[in-house]
Amino acid sequence: MESHDDILRAGFDEYREFVNPLIAQRAALAGEPIKIVAARDGLLRDVEGHEFEDFHGTQAFDHRNPTITAAIREYLSTSAPSWYPSRVNPYAGRLARRLYERTGYDNAFFGCTGSDAIEAALKFARMLTRRPRILGLEGAYHGCTFGSVSLMAKGYLRDPFGPFVQGTESVPFGDVDALAAALAPGDVACVVVEPVQGEGGVRALPEPFIEALCELTQKHGTLLVADEVQTGMGRTGRGVLATERWPRRPDVVVMAKQLGGGIMPLSVMLTRRELFLKAYGDDFASGESHNNTLGTTAISCVAALAALELLTPERITRNQELGAWLKESLRDALTGSPLFREVRGVGMMMGVALEPPDHPWVSFEHLGFETSGVHGQSLISPLMCHRLYRRGFFCFTCGHDWSLFRLQPRFDIPKETLERFVLAVKDELAFIEGLQ
Amino acid sequence: MSKLLEGSRCLVTGGSRGLGRAISLAFARHGARVAFTYRRDTASADETARMLRDAGAPEPIVLQGTVTDSAHAKQAVDAVVSAWGAIDVLVNCAAVMQVLPISLLEEQDFDNVMAVNVKGVYLFSRAALRPMIRAKSGSILNIGNFSSERVIEAPVHYAASKSAVRGLTEALAREVGRYGIRVNLLAPGMLDTGLALGMPQHRMREYIDQCPMHRVGRADEIAELAAFLVSSESSFISGAKIAADGGL
Numbered sequence: 001m002e003s004h005d006d007i008l009r010a011g012f013d014e015y016r017e018f019v020n021p022l023i024a025q026r027a028a029l030a031g032e033p034i035k036i037v038a039a040r041d042g043l044l045r046d047v048e049g050h051e052f053e054d055f056h057g058t059q060a061f062d063h064r065n066p067t068i069t070a071a072i073r074e075y076l077s078t079s080a081p082s083w084y085p086s087r088v089n090p091y092a093g094r095l096a097r098r099l100y101e102r103t104g105y106d107n108a109f110f111g112c113t114g115s116d117a118i119e120a121a122l123k124f125a126r127m128l129t130r131r132p133r134i135l136g137l138e139g140a141y142h143g144c145t146f147g148s149v150s151l152m153a154k155g156y157l158r159d160p161f162g163p164f165v166q167g168t169e170s171v172p173f174g175d176v177d178a179l180a181a182a183l184a185p186g187d188v189a190c191v192v193v194e195p196v197q198g199e200g201g202v203r204a205l206p207e208p209f210i211e212a213l214c215e216l217t218q219k220h221g222t223l224l225v226a227d228e229v230q231t232g233m234g235r236t237g238r239g240v241l242a243t244e245r246w247p248r249r250p251d252v253v254v255m256a257k258q259l260g261g262g263i264m265p266l267s268v269m270l271t272r273r274e275l276f277l278k279a280y281g282d283d284f285a286s287g288e289s290h291n292n293t294l295g296t297t298a299i300s301c302v303a304a305l306a307a308l309e310l311l312t313p314e315r316i317t318r319n320q321e322l323g324a325w326l327k328e329s330l331r332d333a334l335t336g337s338p339l340f341r342e343v344r345g346v347g348m349m350m351g352v353a354l355e356p357p358d359h360p361w362v363s364f365e366h367l368g369f370e371t372s373g374v375h376g377q378s379l380i381s382p383l384m385c386h387r388l389y390r391r392g393f394f395c396f397t398c399g400h401d402w403s404l405f406r407l408q409p410r411f412d413i414p415k416e417t418l419e420r421f422v423l424a425v426k427d428e429l430a431f432i433e434g435l436q
Numbered sequence: 437m438s439k440l441l442e443g444s445r446c447l448v449t450g451g452s453r454g455l456g457r458a459i460s461l462a463f464a465r466h467g468a469r470v471a472f473t474y475r476r477d478t479a480s481a482d483e484t485a486r487m488l489r490d491a492g493a494p495e496p497i498v499l500q501g502t503v504t505d506s507a508h509a510k511q512a513v514d515a516v517v518s519a520w521g522a523i524d525v526l527v528n529c530a531a532v533m534q535v536l537p538i539s540l541l542e543e544q545d546f547d548n549v550m551a552v553n554v555k556g557v558y559l560f561s562r563a564a565l566r567p568m569i570r571a572k573s574g575s576i577l578n579i580g581n582f583s584s585e586r587v588i589e590a591p592v593h594y595a596a597s598k599s600a601v602r603g604l605t606e607a608l609a610r611e612v613g614r615y616g617i618r619v620n621l622l623a624p625g626m627l628d629t630g631l632a633l634g635m636p637q638h639r640m641r642e643y644i645d646q647c648p649m650h651r652v653g654r655a656d657e658i659a660e661l662a663a664f665l666v667s668s669e670s671s672f673i674s675g676a677k678i679a680a681d682g683g684l
Contacts, residue, residue, distance in 0.1 A: 009479040022637065029535055029636055048476050361539040368535065368589070370638040386540070435539055 008037045008047075029368055031386050033394065039063030042410055044394070053417055054394045057349070057408025060233060060258035061310050068261035071306035075299060082298040087288070091301035098308050102240045105253060105270035111295040114229035114256035115143025117267035118192070121252045122147040122165075123290050124271065125190035125223045128279035132167040135182055135191040139173050139200030139400055142192060142227050151192055153200060153400045156375045173203065176212040183220045190223035190252070195242040198230040199399035202344045202351025202406060214248035223275075226250035229267070230349060233258045234311050235408065237320025237347030251275060261307035264300040315411050323347035326407070326418050333426040339380070339433055341403070348411065351404040352425065356380040359436045377402035380432070387428040393421055440667035442467035445520040447512060449473045449503050449560055450530025452481040454629040455579065455655045459527055460484060462659035464493035466667070471497035471516045473508070473530065503530045503556030509563040517567050525666045526564040528557040528578045528601075533631055536591050546593045553597035557604060561619075569615045575666040578605050580623035582681050583631065589639070590631070598623075602677055609675030618674035620665050625681025626652040649682030 012035055016024035027034050035047040042062035044052040054063065061068060083089070096108035109124075111117045122134055136142065136151030143149070149157070150164035158164075171178045171191075182188065191213065197203040205213070217224040231242035232255035243250050252275075256267030280286050327343050327350060334340040334352070341353035356378050360366065364374045367383075381397040384405050388395050398404045409418065446463050450456040451472025457480075460470045470488055474481040481498055488496045497515055501508030516523045531553045534545060557578055568574030581598040583590030602621050609619040626632050626643050632652055635643070644650055661680050664670055 005479050006483075009477075009483060016633070024633075025636055028633055031535070047479075359539075361537070366537050366539065368537065368636055368639065370636060373638075383540075 030382060031389055033389055042412060050392065052389070052392050052394045053409070053413065053421070055407045055409055056394065056396055057230065057235065057406075058257045059262040060235065060348075060408075060411050061261055061307055062410050062412060063262060065261060065263075065306075065310065067310055068263055068303055068306040071302050072263065072299060075302040080298060083294065083296075087291075087296070089296050089298065089301070091298035091305075092296040095301040095304050095308075098305060099268065099270060102308060102311075103244075103253070103270060104249070105272060107271050107273045107276040109269040109271075109290070109295075110300075111256075111267040111269070111292055112265040112300075113143065114227070114254065114267050115145040115148050116292065116295060117229075117254040117256055117269040118142045118148045118227060119145050120269040120290055121192065121225045121254055122190070124252065124269065124276075124279055125225065127286075127290075128223065128275060129189040129221065131187045131189040131222075133182075133185075133188045134165070134168045135179075135188055136168065136170050137173050137193055137197070138170045139197050139203060140170065140192070140194060140227075141197070141199035141399060142194075143229075155400060157399060173197070173200070174206045174209045176209055179209070179212060180216055183216050183222055186220050188220065188222045190225045191217055192225040192227055194227045194229075195231045196236065196346055196349055198349070198406065199401075201353070201398050201401040201404050202349065204344070204346055211247055214246055217251075218248055223252060224248065224250040225252040225254070227254050229254060229256045230408070231346075232256075233307070234316040234319055234411070235347060235349050237316055237318075237323055239316065240311065242346070259304050259307065260300055261303040261310075264297075264303040266300040266304050267295075319347045319411060322413075322415065322418070323350065325415070326350060326409075326422070329418070329422045330425065333422050334429060337429050337433060339429055344404070345407075348407075348409055350407040351398060352384075352407070353404045354378075354380045354384065354429070355403070356383075357432050357436045362432070362435050374402075381405040383432060384425075384428060387431065388424060391424040391428065393424060439465075439467035440663050440669055441525070444468040444524045444666075445471075445516055445522055446525040446527065446666070447471045447473070447516050447523055447560075447564065448527040448529055449512075449556065450475075451527075452477055452484045455624070455627065455658060456527075456529040457484045457487070458629075458655035458659035459529060459662045460496075461487055461491060462656065462663045463525075463666075464488050464491045464496075466663045468525070469494045469496075469520055471499065471512070471519075473499045473501060473503065473512055475500070475502050475530070502552070503528075503560060504551045506559050506563075509556075509559040512560070513563040513567065522571055523564055523567055524574060526560060526568075526574070526576045527662060527666065528560055528576070530556055531579065531597070533594055534591060535635075536593075538592050541591070541593060549591075549593040549597050550600070553594070554600045554604065557601055561604075561608060565612060565617070568617050569612065572616045574615075574617040576608070576617065576619045577662055577666050578619070578621050580605075580621045580677065581631070582623055582625045582679065582684060594631075605677070606675050613674055618671075620670075620673060620675070621677045622658065622662055622665060623677055623679045623681070624653055624658045625679070625684055627655055627658065628652055629655050647682045647684055651682060653680060653682060 036044045038045040100106045139153045150168035152158035226243045236242040253270045260266035330343045339355045344351045385395045395405045446468045451460040452474035499512045605621040
């Protein structure tokens with residue numbers, strides 16, 4: 001059997017050699033903590049003993065949450081199979097039931113990644129409506145399969161992969177008139193939206209747009225699909241789902257990332273049984289015409305069941321309250337800096353928008369990046385993230401807008417840690433200002 | 437293969453990983469007894485020790501500490517002398533490399549790189565010279581880098597530290613040559629380890645385009661040269677900078 005010590009010593013170099021050398025080089029150049037060898041008490045620890053708070057969001061319940069790891073261990077101590085050849089998997093059944101109890105959606109399709117679940121939703125909408133067109137919003141990020149990349153915001157994550165899935169198109173973000181015009185012909189299968197665009201710059205959908213979206217999709221018989229990969233599982237503090245209080249509940253909701261407890265890859269497309277049967281209920285063959293092999297394994301479901309148990313109403317409320325405090329604290333601390341634009345977001349999903357410093361020695365070119373590889377993006381978020389690594393915080397740049405860095409803390413992060421974080425951001429912004 | 441270092445008692449700083457490991461293993465292949473230091477990565481140090489044993493080398497001496505600590509330097513040299521009776525070879529390989537443009541390079545970054553890469557060489561050389569001078573014999577090999585002089589846009593503190601080591605090498609060679617002690621600088625080009633790991637693709641392409649041999653070096657190639665330079669085969673080479681960079 002492979003030795004874990006050996007993997008944690010040599011595997012980082014093996015990643016660079018056999019997986020993706022560019023990711024490894026980018027991480028090294030940006031000064032990202034790479035050789036992380038332990039996760040303890042919610043923190044990551046590198047080979048030299050430095051600790052890091054991870055703000056990616058996938059680890060909402062902490063890295064290696066003891067409740068989730070214990071549930072997995074307990075499952076592994078049984079003799080129950082993880083995969084069922086008939087596909088009638090009792091663990092999937094139990095998880096779908098619990099998801100119904102928590103969200104109200106009584107039909108589930110499981111996959112491994114958010115992209116899997118989005119792909120399932122797009123095909124579901126086509127199957128149900130038999131309509132050709134699929135709408136997304138500008139600034140979207142729904143994953144990297146062909147269906148989801150066809151809805152992606154224009155840029156380096158999308159453009160090289162054309163031509164895209166026929167019938168997919170984008171509506172300007174928050175533009176009610178454009179949405180109404182696009183839906184008017186009555187040939188749109190679905191509209192796919194993120195309640196808060198993550199990679200697009202932590203932009204929450206404006207309330208008037210949500211109202212119009214709910215109303216217009218109903219009027220035209222178009223499915224409303226909410227991509228809650230980032231916002232789901234209590235992240236926004238508005239409920240298990242961010243869309244719970246929308247005027248009309250979406251017909252389809254997609255969740256992933258923290259659903260698997262940060263340990264197992266798992267995603268889900270949730271809908272209503274009535275719609276599922278209408279789409280796929282003609283015969284047995286249709287009933288499994290969209291499928292995957294390892295989308296549902298008992299071990300993933302066990303992790304998700306444990307994660308759902310951890311997602312108590314108290315935790316969701318804390319996300320709302322602590323998120324509001326963090327937003328206000330960041331705004332108070334950074335207001336006055338000429339590089340500060342705004343803090344955006346809801347609950348524990350936040351973004352800080354900044355201006356780049358105006359000096360040639362703080363440029364991608366001077367930092368050693370090939371300028372053709374940065375696609376005209378702002379330097380400021382990668383620079384801020386670089387500075388924050390040194391302070392023990394692992395932040396992330398929004399994929400479509402490098403003027404913002406994203407904060408999606410673990411749910412149990414101590415308030416004192418966030419207080420330290422606010423001070424660190426303030427100090428580092430002052431440092432960057434001083435470079436001008 | 438003739439063994440260049442049969443019975444030699446060698447101490448390699450920063451010997452647990454990368455070039456330091458390659459040098460330790462090459463020395464062992466050449467019949468040396470090897471002691472090496474490392475800072476924190478115990479797993480890598482254990483792995484290097486295992487590799488030395490697997491290569492049939494005598495039990496290595498493994499010493500944990502930072503080269504910026506004079507007590508650690510003294511203890512490391514004392515451990516070698518106490519176990520093997522003398523120290524014949526010191527290789528100052530421990531170094532830190534940090535890719536930062538000057539705009540983001542803070543005083544503490546500069547101090548840290550200079551402390552490890554320059555002061556560490558001074559401390560270990562000073563500690564090793566006490567028994568070497570008494571024995572009127574010994575060889576010190578410092579590891580420099582091509583980035584100290586030319587070719588690429590290297591981080592300035594790293595480049596400065598490697599230039600300082602060159603000056604230290606030349607001065608020390610003059611001072612201790614009278615005791616039969618040689619001090620040299622081995623300056624590798626870009627290798628498949630160290631600086632190259634943090635280099636962006638386009639800079640790497642530029643480097644390889646400029647290198648007449650159109651490739652980076654391998655750590656084992658440099659390690660073989662190191663074995664030669666500390667051996668009696670190079671008994672009249674001192675105060676030299678020997679580049680191994682594919683002809684840059």
